[in-house]
Amino acid sequence: MKLRHAILIWVAVFGTAIFLGQPFGTWAAHRWGCWKYADATINWYNGGTGDYFNIYNEEAKTDSNAWSPYTDIFLQPSSSGSTDHANAYNGFYGSTGWLGIAELRSVSGCTVRNGRARLNQSYLDNGSYTRTNKKHVACQEIGHLFGLEHNRGSSTTCMNDSILTAPQPNTHDRDLINSIY
Amino acid sequence: MKRKNFLVLTILVALCGLSVSAMLGLKQHHDEKAQQPSRTRSAAVWKEVYKNPDEMVKSVDTIVLAQAIDRQPGRIAYSPNGEDVLPFEVVSFRVVDNIKGKKGDGIIYVERAGGVDPEGKSVYLDADGGDFEVGNSYLLFLKHQEDGPYYYQVNDQGRYQVEGGRLKGVNKDDEVSVTFQDRPVEEGLRMVKEIKDKAGKN
Numbered sequence: 001m002k003l004r005h006a007i008l009i010w011v012a013v014f015g016t017a018i019f020l021g022q023p024f025g026t027w028a029a030h031r032w033g034c035w036k037y038a039d040a041t042i043n044w045y046n047g048g049t050g051d052y053f054n055i056y057n058e059e060a061k062t063d064s065n066a067w068s069p070y071t072d073i074f075l076q077p078s079s080s081g082s083t084d085h086a087n088a089y090n091g092f093y094g095s096t097g098w099l100g101i102a103e104l105r106s107v108s109g110c111t112v113r114n115g116r117a118r119l120n121q122s123y124l125d126n127g128s129y130t131r132t133n134k135k136h137v138a139c140q141e142i143g144h145l146f147g148l149e150h151n152r153g154s155s156t157t158c159m160n161d162s163i164l165t166a167p168q169p170n171t172h173d174r175d176l177i178n179s180i181y
Numbered sequence: 182m183k184r185k186n187f188l189v190l191t192i193l194v195a196l197c198g199l200s201v202s203a204m205l206g207l208k209q210h211h212d213e214k215a216q217q218p219s220r221t222r223s224a225a226v227w228k229e230v231y232k233n234p235d236e237m238v239k240s241v242d243t244i245v246l247a248q249a250i251d252r253q254p255g256r257i258a259y260s261p262n263g264e265d266v267l268p269f270e271v272v273s274f275r276v277v278d279n280i281k282g283k284k285g286d287g288i289i290y291v292e293r294a295g296g297v298d299p300e301g302k303s304v305y306l307d308a309d310g311g312d313f314e315v316g317n318s319y320l321l322f323l324k325h326q327e328d329g330p331y332y333y334q335v336n337d338q339g340r341y342q343v344e345g346g347r348l349k350g351v352n353k354d355d356e357v358s359v360t361f362q363d364r365p366v367e368e369g370l371r372m373v374k375e376i377k378d379k380a381g382k383n
Binding site: 002080090097099104107123150161 | 229258267269292308327333
């Protein structure tokens with residue numbers, strides 16, 4: 001093959017590769033803005049009641065792939081607070097449309113001072129949701145507080161908000177968390 | 182040039198292209214993220230997440246183009262241990278165009294979480310698009326509360342503010358919201374009506 005033809009083909013291949021490679025560059029697209037706690041040690045208050053206390057505990061700390069041992073984040077058990085705190089609750093919040101919600105109550109620049117997760121028992125306790133579903137929601141709300149956005153591209157992460165059957169972070173979440181903190 | 186050499190070099194060129202592309206994308210993403218906090222400060226797992234507009238139009242109880250005319254503090258919800266306090270507000274809308282479901286006097290009431298709690302602390306939940314602005318118009322996809330007298334916005338796919346005569350969704354990247362995003366209001370309403378009529382025939 002003549003060199004001139006080869007170069008033309010290489011230029012075309014290079015251009016095509018750049019176009020096709022764009023999705024690989026967006027792997028971090030599941031980060032929620034620039035939100036993050038000051039560092040990887042976060043005061044954790046589990047204000048859950050009944051089995052929701054267990055669910056929060058499992059998702060945050062005790063499951064093998066819970067956020068705290070699975071990623072670099074260390075959740076320091078604490079009383080409720082508003083400084084460098086992640087607080088978790090459940091309640092009968094009524095017909096709100098949401099099963100769970102994460103709220104950044106206090107921020108400074110990109111730094112989260114006080115985050116709050118809520119699980120809505122009005123829906124979750126109506127008989128339509130399994131314990132796995134509830135764990136998925138709890139896992140996702142905690143993940144939001146740490147700075148992760150929804151991820152509908154994977155069925156293995158609790159950050160997927162279009163499914164309720166993956167009650168754990170996946171390796172992508174772990175890598176992203178560890179790159180943030 | 183020998184065929185084997187050509188193929189090896191072509192693969193190397195392709196790998197270089199992929200690497201450059203991925204690095205550029207990642208850098209751009211990190212730059213964007215590092216510059217500014219997210220617009221939103223809350224994120225939700227919605228009960229309903231629709232894959233397309235047809236699903237949403239069929240699922241909701243009411244679809245209206247309506248103007249927000251008033252916001253009033255509503256109920257307060259507490260966690261079982263009393264430690265979490267969640268205030269609500271009720272937003273009144275004057276219906277401009279009733280596309281599905283709403284009947285009555287032309288005023289519709291939508292409850293949403295947010296407001297000021299009894300201790301005077303502000304609770305700002307914007308996963309649904311945030312506070313409604315009195316005077317502004319919205320295309321709303323609503324459901325009636327199972328346990329209350331009001332409507333609620335079905336999720337973040339269910340709100341489009343009218344800005345400059347065009348529809349602006351909450352999450353511009355969402356597969357449903359992108360259908361209506363930036364469309365002129367009349368065109369968006371026509372699309373919704375067509376979807377509703379099509380669903381009615383099936």
